[in-house]
Amino acid sequence: MANHYETLGVDQNATPDEIKKAYRRLARELHPDVNPSEDAAERFKSVTHAYDVLSDPQERQRYDLGGDQAGGMGGFGDIFETFFGAGFGGGSRGPRSRTERGEDAMIRVDVELADVIFGVQRDITVNTAVLCDTCNGSCCQPGTSPVTCDHCGGQGQVQRQVRSLFGNVVTAHPCGNCQGYGTVIEHPCIECGGKGRVRERRSMTIDVPSGIDTGTRMQMRGGGEVGPAGGPNGDLFIEFRVMHHDVFSRDGNDLLATAQVSMTDAILGAETEVSALDGNVQIEVPAGAQSGDVVTVRGRGIQGLHSTNRGDLKVALQVITPTKISTREKELVRQLAALRKDDPPTLGEFQQGFFGKIRDRFFRAG
Template identity: 50%
Template sequence: MSQDLYDLLGVARDADADTLKKAYRKLARQLHPDVNPDPAAQDRFKEVTSAYEVLSDPQKRAAYDRGGDPFGGRGDFGQGAGFSFTDIMDAFFGAGGQAAGQGRGPRPRVRRGQDALIRLEVSLAEAAFGVARELTVDTAVTCGTCDGAGAAPGSRPVTCETCRGQGEVAHVQRSFLGEIRTLRPCAACRGFGTLIPDPCRECGGDGRVRSRRALTVKIPAGVDTGTRVQLSEQGEVGPGGGPAGDLYVEVHVADHDVFTRHGDDLHCTVTVPMTAAALGTVLTLPTLEADVVEDPEAPTELETSFEVEIRPGTQSGHQQTMRGRGVPSLRGGRGDLIVTTTVETPTRLDPRQEELLRELAAIRGEEAPSGNVRPSSHKGVFGRLRDAFNQH
């Protein structure tokens, strides 16, 4: 075809290399067969690709500008053109011919290590008020023999002869577009660009070994099951002695004998005899702080118990809210303690107790109670809406 190559790319004859590449990328995004299946677009793509192959090569471009045949006598476009497939990939992924974050060149041997996760069980009091725990962790650490280099002492990595240190080798294959050249990681050096002829015997060339070590983690007050505490750079050391990842300690709070936690609130249930519920009484209950008084670092002024008043006539299921006696919040403040009263009815009575209860029933006129039947409070959505409208 006799169409001008500069016109095909839509650039001036004095366009520099960057201008040529930008023009080709723009057209490739519009005409590539994976994007535009139109046969005419496919032919057009062959033409602009061949044009770019010529104009991006200084020698071929000079021959074309002098009026010569840059295609070696073929006289057409796209038939056997030896363009680089990386230029097409550049059009879609940007410079480097690969997706973002995957630049060309050898892979670094020194890389950041992975994060590590361990689980730690703590008591409810420890979760509420915080605790410092010593942990033993098993992670990768820098090899002390080679200091992370991976090579035996006195030796060093050498340049890979297969890829000449590039970490990549070119593979050429023919297609309808011509000869397509792709870059693949070098199999000889696994993409590193260097080889370790004499690996360290301690770490096998990885630059790190497994080791157990002790460290202290501080669990802040107010954590709950599932909370993760981050310890920066305490995870796995990276290959080649690279920087360590982070260690995450996931907290699991054990069940408590007295208290149940719901968010920042605590719940407990007290059982009182029928007579105490009828006459009223005062109960002494333990606080959550009572679990940590034996800790030498605990404040000496901790309150280990408190009083709860059971008023005369208290019914089973009655709840009292004790403000500020719950779990400290991670965001500040403290939750409440909800005390639920359960009234215990005696199941066995001696003759005198039975006589007294019958006498009380007679006095109260309760010898033959009929019972109070009340409608269920569990109403559907429409029932609740109806009641709401009826009140207005």
């Protein structure tokens, strides 16, 4: 049986490129579709097998050392793998790729509370890496391309044969000339410095979902940096911060506020319109309302995240005692007091102040 080099018609020191060319030429000539003869089919098989072995640097090395038969040199493969080393292509065969996945990016976006109710579209600008449009990620000046590294013959690694207790052991190291890529870029793209990507401020429109809160993160697949040499984009993470609002605060998807109610409205009850974050809203002050009473307006809170249900608007009432009154008003109030004959005040448990009381009632009001 002819050896693999003879089968392909190349010499022992042929480069991977020469081996590939020889195989292609023979394959075209002997392929069963083109050449139906029995003899051609047999030769096609041996040519393919020879190419399988010689095109793989590990297999070729093994073959050169006389170990063509699978497992014929028991344990050798393990040793080879050990020396091949993780971290250099992760033990993969052949040269490593210049192309890598891009980094993830993260930006923080401030959102007004009013925009959280229904969600909003926002234009954002990110400082990111984008594909170099001069070289389209090839890293080469237009019209040029990488050339096979003549130091490692395109393998990305150089192998050394070392005598050891186990016999001959082959060690492989990344090729210093091409950094393991197997090719050398002689004319790097000037625009991107041979990186295949450039930094750019990129604007995009994002959908801020309803119901987000400070710290909510959104992941946009492929929204991150383009990878080196035109590799796939990383992801973009958007972290939201909901801005403080002077009037409205938030409890989950409920909106909380207070409304000042006049003494007379508190006594008699009233229907009143107030301005909410999403337009005007009617609130009903019940007769006999007390400071701290909570009026709930169903469905006027925040629309939940990925939901169509809205929380409630909860308004705590603050009854205002008038401080400036006319002589006539004072006279009427005196008459009222005489009519009512209210009990004098008695002591009760200390309350932690108006706003503390409101907070308590908000949570009791459910």
